[in-house]
Amino acid sequence: MSYIMGPEVVKYVCTCGLLKPISHLYFCRYCSQLRCSFCVCHEVDSNFCGKCSENIPSSEARVKKNRCGNCYVCPSCQQELSTRIASKGSVNPEDAKSTPKKMYYLSCQFCRWSSRDVGIPDQSTVTGGWPERENVHANRLQELVDMYKAIVLAQKQQKEKDKKKTERKISKLHDLTHPMLKSKPKEPEPATAKTDVEQLPDEMFTEPINLMEVTTIDQRLLQPEAQPATVDKLFPVHKRLSIKRSLRCRACEHNVSKPEYNPSSVKFKIQLFAYYHIPEIRIVTVEPLRAGRQCELIIKFTNPTQHQTTVTFLELKMDDSEVTDTEVTEVSESLEQTLSIQEKQPMSLTSLPLSPSQPSSLLSVSSRQPSITIKPRKINQEVNCDVEIPSSSFILPPRDDAAEYDDSGDMHNIQDDPKLVKWRKSNKAFIKLNVTPVVDLTLNSEVVCGFIMQHIYTNTIASKVENKEPQKYAHKVKVFLHLGQLVGSE
Structure with missing residues (x-):
């Protein structure tokens, strides 16, 4: 048996x-039916950092690209980085009253990677002010974003114009052209292909490759703006934000799960899991x-x-x-x-x-x-x-x-x-x-x-x-x- x-x-x-x-199902008490993750609407309630538990508004999270501004993850193993303290010698060694100055650096307790490995200077404050790597294509990307924003705005204004035009035709009024629609959005310079391609260095064919110095695919995709080829160019990456989501029944539109707003709380305001009812x-x-x-x-x-x-x-x-x-x-x-x-x-x-x-x-x-x-x-x-x-x-x-805890066997x-x-x-x-x-x-x-x-x-x-x-x-x-x-x- x-x-x-x-x-x-x-x-x-x-x-x-x-x-x-049953642990993956919900039970809607209003329509009295079982619901799985495909039968409910997922709504984002709040954005927060899983390390520092800071609540971040959705508008601010969009600007920060859904990443925390204070917490970092290891670019090598993607674990959370911790701040370590190091003492720096006093400015005047002859002065007996001078005390060593505290300096801070980032270190990974999992793979032992640290910010000193890539030459990032130590900081004098815990919160950091760690240097950010500049994206060489930042201006080009900003031009493309501005162009598409202008296109969306123009399309929206065109729809409003067509709607007003239809209403004016019905009321036999003269159609007027919106002044902002006369100017087209500025287009960035088109990308040009290069005919001359840089040659590979001779060391690529003559010297053996040390795999410990070459980054993996995951490490490169973690930093898509730079895509470092060697480990000495890995920079700390801002930690992704976590979300608290509420689930709503698609049939009756009532909530089947709604967490507390506080990011440090694991309780729920509404918790209609199936194993509470079935x-x-x-x-x-x-x-x-x-x-x-x-x-x-x-x-x-x-x-x-x-x-x-x-x-x-x-x-x-x-x-x-x-x-x-x-x-x-x-x-x-x-x-x-x-x-x-x-x-x-x-x-x-x-x-x-x-x-x-x-x-x-x-x-x-x-x-x-x-x-x-x-x-x-x-x-x-x-x-x-x-x-x-x-x-x-x-x-x-x-x-x-x-x-x-009753052994009476009732x-x-x-x-x-x-x-x-x-x-x-x-x-x-x-x-x-x-x-x-x-x-x-x-x-x-x-x-x-x-x-x-x-x-x-x-x-x-x-x-x-x-x-x-x-x-x-x-x-x-x-x-x-x-x-x-x-x-x-x-």
């Missing part, structure tokens, strides 16, 4: 059809897999919510993920009708409303316009193992942090089916399933099974807004389990 731990072997199907571990599944044990032979599979279910839930197994049907264009049109029309009465139904494209127990109203819709309904892609996963779907359900109690007076539930404690339950790999599988083939997990989800959004009781409804999630390799046949 093998032991398979970790969430990577258990993958959930997102609303869009992609397979992701039962987590982990593989505990599985018997040796043989083609055509029934094997025992033990999986663990964990309820992360503060509400009791009931889990039911349903048979997996791969065709359920395909939605026709007619169904998408009907869903869009239904959504428009519900928006007209300022209410929103939690709707799923993969499975339309499940039962009358599904909530009829979760939250009053804001003035935002709904996004376009997107047809989900086909699930790209082959299933080669049959699962015997249990006829009974089981209950998962709510999460209790104190119960982790079973919450739950009457379980002994053929289904092997063991339980607190909000966890070990479930037994019988799986059978298909007969025509070859040796060492990857065995994958799947099922639909239906659990009762308690949505508290409507209760907070409308002062009603929390609404419960059945939420379905498709789950695929990678059981391991086939070891033999029957």
Whole structure:
């Protein structure tokens, strides 16, 4: 009997059809659907330096080319550089009262590179004022940038002129030419090709190359304006800025993740990760897999919510993920009708409303316009193992942090089916399933099974807004389990 731990072997199907571990998924409480990184809009909240934790406005970050002005990375190994202290002898050695002067230089604690290796003088202050390497093509690049800015401005003014011209034709007014459109943007001198190419030095062919003195591709691309060929021309590089981003659901445009503004804080204002709302599944044990032979599979279910839930197994049907264009049109029309009465139904494209127990109203819709309904892609996963779907359900109690340290073995007076539930404690339950790999599988083939997990989800959004009781409804999630390799046949 093998032991398979970790969430990577258990993958959930997102609303869009992609397979992701539960740790890579979000759960939108407003439309009650799973969302992956492709189903959400990524928005930059703030720019900051990961070393000095300085918040930098977006306009200033654009001017600084998204780099910190005080922190540097090593041009050799791209690790962060630290400031080191060195003592310099006193100006007057004969004066006993004179003290050595402190000087500062940059050093890499990983590869031992320092600013002294390339001849950068030591600085008298910690903040530096380190010399910057001048770009020989700076003037040429600035001319090109100015030209393209002028072109964009001219195009914008031309659009305004065409718009005014159309309005004046309607009102039969005389058209006037904008005075700023008469002058065209100044174009820089065109680049000219050189016919004379510098010859390679004779040492290139006569002397052996020392690879320790030649820069690598990564080191050259780190400084594209200079692209140094030898290591003695490597200069410290300003550290790239990091960002804090918020994620917004594409369907209802509500945030599913929003961090704190403070760069030194790791907390979130909004943190709707899926493992806070969806039962987590982990593989505990599985018997040796043989083609055509029934094997025992033990999986663990964990309820992360503060509400009791009931889990039911349903048979997996791969065709359920395909939605026709007619169904998408009907869903869009239904959504428009519900928006007209300022209410929103939690709707799923993969499975339309499940039962009358599904909530009829979760939250009053804001003035935002709904996004376009997107047809989900086909699930790209082959299933080669049959699962015997249990006829009974089981209950998962709510999460209790104190119960982790309670050894009393409280079973919450739950009457379980002994053929289904092997063991339980607190909000966890070990479930037994019988799986059978298909007969025509070859040796060492990857065995994958799947099922639909239906659990009762308690949505508290409507209760907070409308002062009603929390609404419960059945939420379905498709789950695929990678059981391991086939070891033999029957």
